[in-house]
Amino acid sequence: MKRTSQTPRLTARGAATRTRIVEAAANLMYIRGVNATTLDDVRAASGTSKSQLYHHFADKDALVRAVVGLWARRVLDREEQHLERLNSFSGLQRWRSVLVQLNSVQNGRYGCALGSMANEVADHDEEARAIVAAGFARWQQLIANGLRRMQENGKLKPDADADHLAIGLIAALQGGYLLTQTTRDMKPMEVALDMALSHIKAHLVE
Structure with a gap:
C-alpha cells in the first residue's frame, strides 16, 4: 500500500520527535549532501527507530521536503x-x-x-x-x-x-x-x- 505524504496530527511528544528528525537530517544533508545522507544516517543522528521515522515521513523524499522547508x-x-x-x-x-x-x-x-x-x-x-x-x-x-x-x-x-x-x-x-x-x-x-x-x-x- 502506498503511504500518504500527509503529516499526522501530533502530540507534543510526537512533534518533538519529528522536529528532532528534521533537524538531524538538515544538518547531515547540509554537510554531506542530500544524496549521500541515508535514512539510517538520520535515524542514528536523531536517536529514533525505523518505525518512528516512517510514522512521520512516508519516504526520503518527504523528509527532504521538510529539510528544504527548514x-x-x-x-x-x-x-x-x-x-x-x-x-x-x-x-x-x-x-x-x-x-x-x-x-x-x-x-x-x-x-x-x-x-x-x-x-x-x-x-x-x-x-x-x-x-x-x-x-x-x-x-x-x-x-x-x-x-x-x-x-x-x-x-x-x-x-x-x-x-x-x-x-x-x-x-x-x-x-x-x-x-x-x-x-x-x-x-x-x-x-x-x-x-x-x-x-x-x-x-x-x-
Missing part, C-alpha cells in the same frame, strides 16, 4: 533580520560583510544552505524545487524592498529597477558561494558581491 526558514529568518529595515547603501555593505564573515568561519565549506538544496533537488522533486524557489523569491523581495526604500528616501535614482538589481545581487551572491566552496578561498565571494554592489552604487543619487 533551511528556507533558517536562511530567511537570518536575512529578514538584516534586510527588513534596509534603506541605505551602507546597509547593503554591512549585509555583504556579515555574509562573507559567516561563510569565512567554515572557510567556504558547504556553501549557501538554500543554494545547496536547490542544486540537489531542483531537477528531481517539483515540490521541493517550489519550496526553494519561494525562498529565493522572498530573499530577492527583501533586497528589492530595501532598494525601493532607498528610492523613497532619495538615495537611489527613481529609474533604477529594484527588482533587476535584486536579482543581480542574489545571482552574484550564489555564484560567489559556489566558487568559494570550490576554491576554499573567500575572494570569489567578495569580488562577486563587490561587483554587484558597484553596479547598484552607479544608480545612487550623487
Whole structure:
C-alpha cells in the first residue's frame, strides 16, 4: 500500500520527535549532501527507530521536503533580520560583510544552505524545487524592498529597477558561494558581491 505524504496530527511528544528528525537530517544533508545522507544516517543522528521515522515521513523524499522547508526558514529568518529595515547603501555593505564573515568561519565549506538544496533537488522533486524557489523569491523581495526604500528616501535614482538589481545581487551572491566552496578561498565571494554592489552604487543619487 502506498503511504500518504500527509503529516499526522501530533502530540507534543510526537512533534518533538519529528522536529528532532528534521533537524538531524538538515544538518547531515547540509554537510554531506542530500544524496549521500541515508535514512539510517538520520535515524542514528536523531536517536529514533525505523518505525518512528516512517510514522512521520512516508519516504526520503518527504523528509527532504521538510529539510528544504527548514533551511528556507533558517536562511530567511537570518536575512529578514538584516534586510527588513534596509534603506541605505551602507546597509547593503554591512549585509555583504556579515555574509562573507559567516561563510569565512567554515572557510567556504558547504556553501549557501538554500543554494545547496536547490542544486540537489531542483531537477528531481517539483515540490521541493517550489519550496526553494519561494525562498529565493522572498530573499530577492527583501533586497528589492530595501532598494525601493532607498528610492523613497532619495538615495537611489527613481529609474533604477529594484527588482533587476535584486536579482543581480542574489545571482552574484550564489555564484560567489559556489566558487568559494570550490576554491576554499573567500575572494570569489567578495569580488562577486563587490561587483554587484558597484553596479547598484552607479544608480545612487550623487
